[in-house]
Amino acid sequence: xxxxxxxxxxxxxxxxxxxxxxxxxxxxxxxxxxxxxxxxxxxxxxxxxxxxxxxxxxxxxxxxxxxxxxxxxxxxxxxxxxxxxxxxxxxxxxxxxxxxxxxxxxxxxxxxxxxxxxxxxxxxxxxxxxxxxxxxxxxxxxxxxxxxxxxxxxxxxxxxxxxxxxxxxxxxxxxxxxxxxxxxxxxxxxxxxxxxxxxxxxxxxxxxxxxxxxxxxxxxxxxxxxxxxxxxxxxxxxxxxxxxxxxxxxxxxxxxxxxxxxxxxxxxxxxxxxxxxxxxxxxxxxxxxxxxxxxxxxxxxxxxxxxxxxxxxxxxxxxxxx
Numbered sequence: 001x002x003x004x005x006x007x008x009x010x011x012x013x014x015x016x017x018x019x020x021x022x023x024x025x026x027x028x029x030x031x032x033x034x035x036x037x038x039x040x041x042x043x044x045x046x047x048x049x050x051x052x053x054x055x056x057x058x059x060x061x062x063x064x065x066x067x068x069x070x071x072x073x074x075x076x077x078x079x080x081x082x083x084x085x086x087x088x089x090x091x092x093x094x095x096x097x098x099x100x101x102x103x104x105x106x107x108x109x110x111x112x113x114x115x116x117x118x119x120x121x122x123x124x125x126x127x128x129x130x131x132x133x134x135x136x137x138x139x140x141x142x143x144x145x146x147x148x149x150x151x152x153x154x155x156x157x158x159x160x161x162x163x164x165x166x167x168x169x170x171x172x173x174x175x176x177x178x179x180x181x182x183x184x185x186x187x188x189x190x191x192x193x194x195x196x197x198x199x200x201x202x203x204x205x206x207x208x209x210x211x212x213x214x215x216x217x218x219x220x221x222x223x224x225x226x227x228x229x230x231x232x233x234x235x236x237x238x239x240x241x242x243x244x245x246x247x248x249x250x251x252x253x254x255x256x257x258x259x260x261x262x263x264x265x266x267x268x269x270x271x272x273x274x275x276x277x278x279x280x281x282x283x284x285x286x287x288x289x290x291x292x293x294x295x296x297x298x299x300x301x302x303x304x305x306x307x308x309x310x311x312x313x314x315x316x317x318x319x320x321x322x
Contacts, residue, residue, distance in 0.1 A: 039264075040276050087133040087169065087306040088120055090153055091146045095137035097207040100271045101196070101233065101263060106207075109141050117153040121160035131310035132157070133192075135169035140208065145171065147179040154186035165189040167229070167309050175213040177220050184224050190257065190313055191221040192229040194305055195250060198242040205236060205271065215253055222254025227316050229257035231305035236263050237274035240281065247289055256295040257312040260285050261303035277301065 091112055098106035124132050134153060139146040150170065157166060168188035173179040184191060195214050196202070202211045214230075221228040230250045234243060243260075250258060260282060265273050282299040289297035296315035298307055 087135050088123070089135050089137065090116055090120060091136040091139050091149055093137065096140040097138045097209070099196075099205065099207045099209070101205050101236070102266070102270075104137055109137075109139065112139075112142070112146065112149045117149070117156040120153050121156040124157055124164060125160045129161075129164060131165045131167070131313065132161075133167040133169055133306040133309050135306075136171065138171035140174065144182070145173040145176070145179050147173060147182040150183045151186040154183070154188055158187065165310070165313055167192055167306070167313070169193070169305060170217075172209060172213055172217050175210070175216065177217070180217055180220055181224075184221060184226055189227065190229055190309070191224075191226045192231070192257070192305065193217050193221070194231040195246060196231070197233055197236055198238040198246045199249075200242060201236055201238055205233075211249075215249055218250065218255050219253040222256075227257065227313065228253065228255040229259070229305075229312065230255050231259040231261070233263040234260060234277045234282070234285075235273050235275045236271065240284075243285060244288060247285070247292060251289075251292040251294060256316050258289050258294045258297045258299075259303050259305045259307060259312075260289075260297070260299040261305075261307070262301040 092110050093105060094109045095102070095104045095106045096109055120134065134157070136146060136150065150168070154166060154168065157164065166188045167190035168183055168186075169192040170180075170183055172193060193214060195211065195218075196209075197205045199211045202209060218228050218230055230253075232243065232246055232250075247258065262277055262282075263271075263273060265271065279301060282301060282303075286297045286299035289299065296312040298312065
């Protein structure tokens with residue numbers, strides 16, 4: 001098994017290696033005593049800290065704002081906050097869905113805070129960013145899924161930060177394209193919606209979501225002329241062939257930007273990691289994405305959907321691959 005032996009060489013350890021899923025370029029390390037997969041060296045990150053990190057945290061706390069960086073336990077929080085990049089999360093910190101991969105709490109949703117759009121605009125103006133990502137929890141409990149709140153937030157940010165480019169990372173709004181239009185009409189520079197996983201695993205991984213519904217939302221955004229983007233996780237038990245098919249499906253919608261990263265289990269109550277995908281596999285997926293015509297592909301073990309998002313938009317606006 002050449003792929004298996006190569007994984008051993010890459011990681012420099014050979015405790016116990018799980019046999020990769022057929023067709024996948026993956027490897028997993030298992031602790032000999034606990035039988036739980038151990039994270040390989042390439043997934044180690046430094047603890048957050050430093051003056052830039054502290055300033056961002058203080059500003060967000062003062063304004064009572066949430067970020068997906070902390071709510072979803074993103075491993076890149078130290079790097080991104082250090083370079084004054086973040087993903088603000090609106091519509092509260094409680095989601096109406098309970099996806100088995102996500103660390104965001106999923107109960108006791110509260111009514112949208114009418115003052116939140118202005119606070120988001122104030123925070124982004126104070127932090128003096130060039131590019132910002134705004135996302136939200138899914139709010140199936142609201143008649144419009146939070147679309148009006150989304151639109152108002154984008155309008156306030158546009159007014160306060162006219163030079164800022166904005167990426168809106170949105171839920172699927174139950175597939176209601178009229179609600180998607182309300183967000184698009186507020187003119188985000190990038191409209192992002194994550195497919196998250198391959199078709200076969202969607203019912204297991206994503207709560208109340210549909211693979212085809214997500215593709216239709218992405219296609220609708222692309223047809224509107226807005227730059228669209230999607231993201232995938234690897235290591236949930238998919239094969240490489242399934243990942244490549246998902247890339248083709250996303251590109252077929254007209255999306256130009258793509259992110260692919262390693263799934264990491266937030267808690268013991270979430271889906272376990274099936275495989276730790278080798279960095280070489282992510283590079284292969286990046287190359288394949290470029291071949292499909294994506295303008296920018298961020299692919300790596302620690303990549304998350306908003307990682308270096310400004311570079312993706314720059315690749316589109318400059319019309320050169322990045």
